[in-house]
Amino acid sequence: MRVDKYLWCVRYYKTRSIATEACKKGHITVNGQDAKPSREVFPTDKITLRKDQINYVLTVLDVPQNRVGPKLVDIYRKDETPAEAFEHLELLKLSKEHYRTKGQGRPTKKDRRDIDDYTTEPGENEEPTE
Structure with a gap:
């Protein structure tokens, strides 16, 4: 065949x-x-x-x-x-939905600030005190 x-x-x-x-x-x-x-x-x-x-x-x-x-x-x-192939597929699916579920649109202002806080190092955005 x-x-x-x-x-x-x-x-x-x-x-x-x-x-x-x-x-x-x-x-x-x-x-x-x-x-x-x-x-x-x-x-x-x-x-x-x-x-x-x-x-x-x-x-x-x-x-x-x-x-x-x-x-x-x-x-x-x-x-x-191998079972690892199916586990890898599950990880790919979870990583896509980690932050936002599909169909929620653009991030809000609060979401944007949370993303910025996550990606910057601590103390980087703080104003210097006199």
Whole structure:
């Protein structure tokens, strides 16, 4: 089975054309080599793909006849993605929402002063006393 069709069948990509584009861009490797969309996949092959800033590592257990349901995906692949990759993604999400949540607009005057106080060193903004 073609690698783009396999990744579509085991639900890593929503459409085959998206899987094909990922292959053409070099996001997918099979056994350490860049894979063209037409590359054949066999059991025991290791597939590495980059999607949503995560490097997924898969081992092909079997080749499905056509697209399978989400509950049956584990029959056809073994996911060996390290847990640190998912933790890194969570950290990225949290760092984006650290200060302001999305949709709050520009910082207020008080927010701006708090940012300035945070970025300057203590005693830098104080007026000299006589």
